[in-house]
Amino acid sequence: MKTKQYVNPYLAGVLLGVVLFVAFALTHSGLGASGAVSRIQVAVTSQVAQSYVDRTGYFAAMGGGDRHVLDHSSVIMLLGTFAGGMMSAYRNGRLKFEIFKGPRVATRTRLLLAVVGGVLMGYGARFARGCTSGQALSGGAVLSAGSWVFMFAVFGGAYMFAYFVRRLWN
């Protein structure tokens, strides 16, 4: 199948805004992804060592004792995000095995740095109590002061560091 073009960024933004509004109107809160990431992590950890999860306060709040850590709306939303992404990629001819990377970087480096970037992102998202979806988008729309400051911090961090990894992408 021929790969289709991405939609106009503003049109995508309007659609995103409508989805976000509907989320608020039906569930009291907006969108999110990082809460589910954390829950998946606790679920994996508890497969290996439940007693460890019980003993660590931060983890126990989500998956201690009889609590079903994955039985949470954020996890359901994440599954939906995955399914939606996959269906849309399929319909638009973008569902294929690939590695996205800059033209001048080795595949191995790219994959290693994808993990490193992910670790930083996961760590930072817990630190900031939310990610681009849960904090910046959702908090931004309801005018949370912390979310706006956070959003500029994310952009600021990325712009400041972009120079040092320019060979990765250009």
Next chain:
Amino acid sequence: MLPFDVTTHGKLLSYLTFLAIGISFGTVLELAGFGDARKLAAQFYLKDMTVLKTMFTGILTACLLIFLSGSLGYLDFSQLFVNQTYLWPGIVGGLVMGVGFVVGGYCPGTSVVSAASLKLDGLLFFVGTVLGAGLFGETVSSFSGFWNSSYTERLLLSDWFGWSIGTTVVAVTVLALGFFYAAEKIEARMRDPEKRWSWKISSRPYVAAAATALVASLVVLGLGQPTPEKKWDKVGAQYAPLLENREVFIHPLEYVKTWNDAAIKLVTLDLRSKQDYEAFHLDSARSVSFEKLADKDFVFELDQLPPQGVVVLVSDDEQEAVRAWRRLKVQGVMNLYILENGLKEWKDVFATVGGPHLDFARPPAKILEAFPKDAFKTKIKLKTARKGGGLCG
């Protein structure tokens, strides 16, 4: 009136809703090209401003829809979850995430979409976020003081700047339109550095859309936010049963018990006249006029109470307290109660067992022992989180 609380209609409907929202979210992210790290990273080299355009259009659209429907009385904003503000942890975490963004090429949500379209880098990034979340859980105990610092429960930009909601919405709209303008000009320059500079935006649909957004924000400003009384007319029906079934009226003995409960932060508001207040008042009470209950700063303070905060309204009888309860309830104050039968009967309750020398302004906790266990029905149920509670936890 929205928000409609899907979570109270059974787990199945609730989860189907979250699933449907997730599917729409994933679809939109994929359609925008957010499953492609190259497109996302290009934002930080000013080559492709899609991230900024789509994100701010999303925020602006949702913001205008929320506050327009709020102004028109279709949506109760006080019931929406607003992310708490932890200023400095948010900045530090945000900076770390920014670095992770440009190193790895994704954020958590977009890496899910990338992985879903079978991109190996997206999948590995997602695995990385799981590891990172675990690493955070391991290390947070060593800096939990900082992590919990500079905290405000519900701090809006409007509170921060001392602006009205309407002014803030207009400002956000102007800011976003400014970003879009800059993004268009930067992209044009990067595409063709030789081209002559022009101030104009040539796309008619863009200009029309920008004008629509600006007009919508001005409508929000013009309409203003509904007064508590107007809001009660719209949403009162949903809270009225709490009053009719007397679920929010607490017995004087429960009040004394709560007062002496170290785990609860009690705020007592005395609504009677200043003279009555000075003649006699509960030690814990502060005098407040009915007008004050619509004051933004005053309500803001009540909204910042910790989850263990309980607000009790006191008047001579119940009438004035009920009026106040309605006013505060629609402004989103949580754990809100009324002293049963007011202060008129307060002394009678304690006089029988306490004798004439009892300090009525502060009955001691041990006086509870003089009453039978079933002398009152416990009404206070602490609601520890706003509905929704967000999806980041």
